Amino acid sequence: MNPAQPKTPPAAAAATQYTWAGRFSEPMSELVKRYTASVGFDQRMWRQDIRGSLAHARMLARQQIISAADLADIERGMAQVAAEIERGEFEWSLDLEDVHLNIEKRLTSLVGDAGKRLHTGRSRNDQVATDIRLYLRDAIDDILLLLREFQNNLLDLAEREAATPMPGFTHLQVAQPITFGHHLLAWFEMTRRDAERFVDVRRRTNRLPLGAAALAGTTYPIDREYVAAQLDFDGVCENSLDAVSDRDFAIEFCAASALLMMHFSRMSEELVLWMNPRFAFVKIADRFCTGSSIMPQKKNPDVAELARGKTGRVYGHLTALLTLMKGQPLAYNKDNQEDKEPLFDAVDTVSDTLRIYAEMISGISSRPDNMRDALRQGFATATDLADYLTRKGLPFRDAHEAVGLAVRRAEELGVDLPQLSLAELKTFSPLIDEDIFAVLTVEGSLSSRNHLGGTSPEQVRAAVARARSRQPGA
Ligand code: ARG
Numbered sequence: 458m459n460p461a462q463p464k465t466p467p468a469a470a471a472a473t474q475y476t477w478a479g480r481f482s483e484p485m486s487e488l489v490k491r492y493t494a495s496v497g498f499d500q501r502m503w504r505q506d507i508r509g510s511l512a513h514a515r516m517l518a519r520q521q522i523i524s525a526a527d528l529a530d531i532e533r534g535m536a537q538v539a540a541e542i543e544r545g546e547f548e549w550s551l552d553l554e555d556v557h558l559n560i561e562k563r564l565t566s567l568v569g570d571a572g573k574r575l576h577t578g579r580s581r582n583d584q585v586a587t588d589i590r591l592y593l594r595d596a597i598d599d600i601l602l603l604l605r606e607f608q609n610n611l612l613d614l615a616e617r618e619a620a621t622p623m624p625g626f627t628h629l630q631v632a633q634p635i636t637f638g639h640h641l642l643a644w645f646e647m648t649r650r651d652a653e654r655f656v657d658v659r660r661r662t663n664r665l666p667l668g669a670a671a672l673a674g675t676t677y678p679i680d681r682e683y684v685a686a687q688l689d690f691d692g693v694c695e696n697s698l699d700a701v702s703d704r705d706f707a708i709e710f711c712a713a714s715a716l717l718m719m720h721f722s723r724m725s726e727e728l729v730l731w732m733n734p735r736f737a738f739v740k741i742a743d744r745f746c747t748g749s750s751i752m753p754q755k756k757n758p759d760v761a762e763l764a765r766g767k768t769g770r771v772y773g774h775l776t777a778l779l780t781l782m783k784g785q786p787l788a789y790n791k792d793n794q795e796d797k798e799p800l801f802d803a804v805d806t807v808s809d810t811l812r813i814y815a816e817m818i819s820g821i822s823s824r825p826d827n828m829r830d831a832l833r834q835g836f837a838t839a840t841d842l843a844d845y846l847t848r849k850g851l852p853f854r855d856a857h858e859a860v861g862l863a864v865r866r867a868e869e870l871g872v873d874l875p876q877l878s879l880a881e882l883k884t885f886s887p888l889i890d891e892d893i894f895a896v897l898t899v900e901g902s903l904s905s906r907n908h909l910g911g912t913s914p915e916q917v918r919a920a921v922a923r924a925r926s927r928q929p930g931a
Contacts, residue, residue: 631835
């Protein structure tokens with residue numbers, strides 16, 4: 458047999474359903490088909506895939522690579538494909554491997570040759586890279602909106618709690634009085650940096666890979682800038698090999714997501730502690746708590762615990778993508794198909810966590826009496842007494858020691874510092890006078906920390922006002 462002789466391969470009938478089956482002589486095994494297909498998960502990018510294809514087709518027509526009639530057919534066919542998918546009538550086929558081939562095949566069955574011309578000057582390699590970037594850009598925009606909603610509700614709560622005294626902790630031991638509003642604003646700052654990171658990731662994500670084709674560009678007179686402008690990209694990826702191969706933007710997204718989840722995990726841990734009856738610092742609306750199937754008295758902070766738990770999977774996705782990338786030679790490798798599930802799950806986890814937290818934060822209220830009891834038991838104004846003595850001329854280290862003795866005495870008597878008599882207090886330092894009692898109150902302690910970044914109610918209200926006037930990510 459002469460191998461150069463053109464002939465129909467024996468299994469051509471079975472293999473023709475594959476767009477690329479021309480050079481193959483036997484059909485793919487079922488197992489390989491399942492192993493290599495991505496349509497089960499990448500169909501979620503169908504909107505981006507159609508949007509990218511339409512921009513590509515318009516460019517092809519504008520450059521006279523395809524005819525205006527072909528473009529019209531493609532536009533009409535794609536509108537129908539989109540409608541079918543939207544209505545849940547589209548039949549996704551494993552035989553067609555991925556979202557790209559499924560849509561292209563259906564388009565071709567609807568409009569014939571024009572559908573077959575769509576892929577001119579394009580490869581699935583630059584197509585998929587474009588789709589993911591479009592998808593991620595949209596996801597980041599949604600996340601930024603959710604983050605802003607969470608922050609707005611958080612700021613409302615912080616304003617309501619601007620003057621509520623609670624213990625601030627170090628080493629989880631009562632340290633000094635703070636306002637609950639101030640504590641909540643620490644959460645705000647954490648998420649503000651998260652928003653900045655997402656804005657930054659979006660900037661690098663928002664570049665167009667299309668035009669890179671498989672890896673080396675294309676022989677057609679394409680206009681990449683025109684496609685970029687149509688898709689609202691800020692510019693094009695400037696090297697065709699890099700355009701189809703790197704997924705660093707997805708890795709960055711997972712890194713920003715991991716940091717965000719780390720912050721929400723810390724908040725969650727605090728909510729879990731504060732819900733515990735030993736603290737009993739906050740109430741969370743019942744709709745965010747669950748009961749126990751065996752212990753009727755229980756009210757569990759499940760949402761917070763799950764957010765803390767889900768942080769682990771996002772860390773996992775970051776590690777997965779870093780590892781996915783590290784051994785790949787240029788340019789595209791099929792390994793990259795594995796970028797999607799971790800990325801999608803990171804998007805879902807972050808979005809759901811933000812959505813639920815945005816609501817839950819409005820359902821939180823303080824229990825001021827319990828916060829005040831904890832302050833009292835913890836001698837939270839001890840530093841204020843030391844500062845008072847220092848202002849009167851005692852070196853701080855000596856003041857620290859005198860107050861330590863006073864705390865020990867108060868502990869023996871089972872009272873808080875302001876409950877010691879003036880005569881008793883004077884035994885620790887003759888510098889102590891009647892004016893000490895204003896200093897030792899929680900309100901006195903709070904209002905005296907009145908500087909930028911401080912905990913006084915006045916500063917909390919000012920910080921809330923500043924925060925409200927800023928744009929997310931700015
Ligand atoms: N489904 C593939 C992916 O997600 C599309 C690109 C496939 N390209 C190829 N030459 N096999 O990466």
